[in-house]
Amino acid sequence: MMMNERKAIDLAQGWELMQKGITKLKNILEGLSEPQFSSEDYMMIYTTVYNMCMQKPPHDYSQQLYDKSRESFKEYVTSMVLPSLREKHDEFMLRELVKRWANHKVMIRWFSKSFYFLDFYFIPRKSLPSLNQVGLTCFRKLVYQELNAKVRDAVISLGEQIDRVLLKNVLDIFIEIGMGEIDYYENDFEAAMLKDTAVYYSRKASNWIIDDSYPDYLLKECLKREKDRVSHYLHSSSKPKLLEVGIPFVMLTQFSKMLLNNEDSGCHALLRDDKVEDLSSMFRICSEIHQGLDPMSSIFKQHVTAEGIALVKQAEEAASNKKVFMRKVIELHDKYLAYVNDCFQNHILFHKALMEAFEVFCNKGVAGSSSAELFATFCDNILKRGGIEKLSDEAIEETLEKVVKLLAYIGDKDLFAEFYRKKLARRLLFNKSANDDHESSMLTKLKQQYGSQFTSKMERMVTDLTLASENHTSFEEYLSNDPNANPGIDLTVTVLTTGFWPSYNYFDLNLPAEMIKCVEVFRDFYQTKTKHRKLTWIYSMGTSNLIGKFEPKTMELIVTTYQASALLLFNSSDRLSYSEIITQLNLTDDDVVRLLHSLSCAKYKILNKEPSMKTISSTDHFEFNSNFTKKMRRIKIPLPPVEEKKKVIEDVDKDRRYAIDALIVRIMKSQKVLGHQKLVTKCVEQLGGTFKPDVKYIKERIEDLIARDYLERDKDNPNIFWYLA
Structure with a gap:
């Protein structure tokens, strides 16, 4: 039995059916009276397309249907869409475009649905553009390329005067026409919009400059306007660009002179006049702008630096100012740290500006005293009994905390540590500390901030004093248990551990x-x-x-061991020459001059000097002044301290040499071989927390280590070093 084969559908017959559907679609899109497509309508067209594509050659009409679909898009756009758009202008043209684009997308969806089998079977097999792509390309080539400039100009010129929904719909066309990319939006619309925005704000800036006022509220409104534009109808990628060419154009070019540098209302003026609220407002505006905070933080740094240098100059000009210099530096830091935290919202740029400003003038030193010495002296005045800083316990703790933070700005922290250690030693040895708890607290603060190595010697000094006290108790017990071991006078000896304490000059005094x-x-x-x-x-x-x-009365004299040794010579001699005194004491000329001056030329003249001049000479003679008297029963005769600054600096330089040598060896031991520049860089980086080493000095230490066979140069490249085990 034979089966009847299905009769093939020819192209004309099939396309006539398709054309009826397309005509109905066009009538619907044009708003003519036409019933909507039913499921049966779609199924009939779908089935016909399927059959025409699945027929055996030469009746497979897939390619013909694909070509006719493309022609249908083109014919509709050419005959209906373009004429309707060409006859309209401005807002009416935009509304028509939005309508025509929406209709075109409906047509694309209809073809994709009705001719689904083409998209599913024929198009992938032939690697052709999908019907969706064909429809978009048709609109882009025929409509978009002809009208995009006209549309762009209409949008820019009408901008805020038409509703935002329309604007968003129009701009969506620029984005959708790129089929997933925003190149068309950026090139055909955004570039011109940004240029127009810059011109708009340029005109506004000119008016602001003429008015010579600080238009805080105007800038806020402009920023709000630009943000609204992005949120309501512009693409989100436009926001940073808009803010960069819009408000920044005003602030950082034409308007920067008035906003930041105006004598009466600029950033300099606001800082000078402590206009905290205006500074906060300026910060908020600038923070909305790409790199808008850079010039403001730069001005802040310049202002703080100038104020700090002015403090240094004041201290240089008057000795009294030197005493209060550190207090003023602390007050300056408190003031501008509050600005950073409050006005500038703790922003890292302004913290960096504050740090760099303080690094400039905190490392200058005052009247021959380095910043390290000034910091140590200030701490000494706070911590010692009878110091010039009269503060409550709470204020002392707060001040010490601030000093430790300020130390971060000093390059020579090791020099501060040595000065501080010298002064701590005097406070401990002569019982001058006002409060042991404050001493311990300061060491804890330094340790937390700069590490245990920074305070290790100081902490051992404090421990030494505790051990020395226990040692003295043992000595008193020893004396009480052995009557033959009586020194004859009251004696207190403080035994210290070498290495923890500052080095002191040792002379074999003839006691x-x-x-x-x-x-x-x-x-x-x-x-x-x-x-x-x-x-x-x-x-x-x-x-x-x-x-x-x-002869008038007996008095107790509190003196140094040197002074006591000199005075006791007069128990057995009424008159002594300078040469006799120096011979019997076995001290240096400098020490003898100092102690004889303190006893014969200063406030308390225990000795009479011949001749009676204010300076000590090697030809002078001295006698005990038996007529000396004062109202007090007990007086302290000070011996001017030896200038230890030079010795401290020498000791620190020596420690630095050892530190650099040890670091170079440590680095080379781990690396084995290293280039000159990398070695120097590593040294600078690792030593930077303690002091800022001179690159030339590092090179000298490298040469010395080579000479001592710790390192050697590469035979082929003298800038490469090898570690010698």
Whole structure:
């Protein structure tokens, strides 16, 4: 039995059916009276397309249907869409475009749905553009390319005068026409819009400059306007560009002179006049702009630097100002740190500006005193009993906290540590600390901020004093248990550990007989505790209480060991020459001049000098002033301290040399081989937290290590070093 084959649908017959559907679609799109498509309508067209594509050659009409679909798009756009758009202008043209674009997308969806089999079967097999792409390309080539400039100009010129929904719909066409890319939006619309925006704000800026006022509210309105434009109808990618060419164009070009540098209302003026609210407002505006905070933070840095340098200059001009310099620096930092935290919302740019400003003038030093010395002296005045800073316990803690933070700006932190250690030693040894808790608190603050290595020696000094106190108690017990071990006078010895304390000049002073017995007794006691440690006596740090029997009355004299040794010479001699005194004491000329000056030329003249001039000479003679008298029963005769600044700097330089040598060896030991520049860079980076090393000095240390066979140069490249194990 034979089956009847289905009769093939020819192209004319099939397309006539398709054409009826297309005509109906056009009538619907044009608003003519036409019933909507039913499911049966779609199914009939779909089935016909399917059959025409699945027929055997030569009746497979897939390519013909594809071509006719493309022609249908073109014919409709040419005959209906373009004429309707060409006859309209401005807002009417925009509304017509939105309508025609929406209709065109409906047509694309209809073809994609009705001719689905083409998209599913024929188009992928032939690697052809989909019907959706064909429809979009047709509109882009015939409508968009002809009208995009006209549309762009209409949008820019009418802008805020028409409703935002229409604007958004129009601009969506620029985006959708790119089929997933925003190139058409950027090139055909955005570029011109940004240029127009810049011109618009340029005109506004000119008016603001003429008015010579600070248009805070105007700038806020402009920023709000641009943000609204982006949120309501512009593409989100336009926001940073808009803010960069719009408000920044005003602020950072034409308007920057008035906004930032105007004598009466610019950033300089606001800082000068402490206009906190205006500064906050300016910051908020500039923060909305790409790189808008850069010039403002730069001005802030210049202003703070200038104020700091002015403080340095004031301190240079008057000695009294030097004493309050640190207090003023703290007040300056408090003021502008509050600006950074409040006005500038804790922004990192302004923290950096504040840091760089303080680094400039905090490292200048004042009247021959380095910043490291000034910081250490300021701390000493706070922590020692009778210092010039009279503060409550709470205020002391707060001030010390601020000093530690300010230390971050100083390059030579190791120099500060050495000055601080020297002054701490004097406070500890002479019982000058006002409060032990504050001393410990300061060391804790320094340790937390700069590490345990920074404070290790200082902490051991404090521990040493505790051990020394226990040692003194043991000595008193030793004396009470052995009647033969009586030194003859009251004796207190503070035993310190070498290495923790600052180095002191040691001289083998010829002690008076009264003191020799004391030394011998304590030495015998100390040998009962340990036989492996050697005592070195630092007489320059000692004090003595003497009874002076003057004819008017007897007085107690508080003097140094050097002064006491000199005065006790007059128990056995009425008159002594300078040369006799220096010979008997075995001290240097400088020390003898200082102590004789303090006893014969200063406030308390315990000795009479011949001739009676205010300076000490090697030809002078001295006698005990038996007529000396004062109202007090007890007086302290100060001995001017030796200028230790040079010694401190020398000690720090020596420590730096050791630190650089050790670091270079440590780096090279781990790397084995390293280039010159990398080695220097690593040294600068790793030492930067303690001090800023001179690159030339690092090179000198490298040369010295080469000479000592720790390193060697590469034979082929002298700028490469090898570590020698």
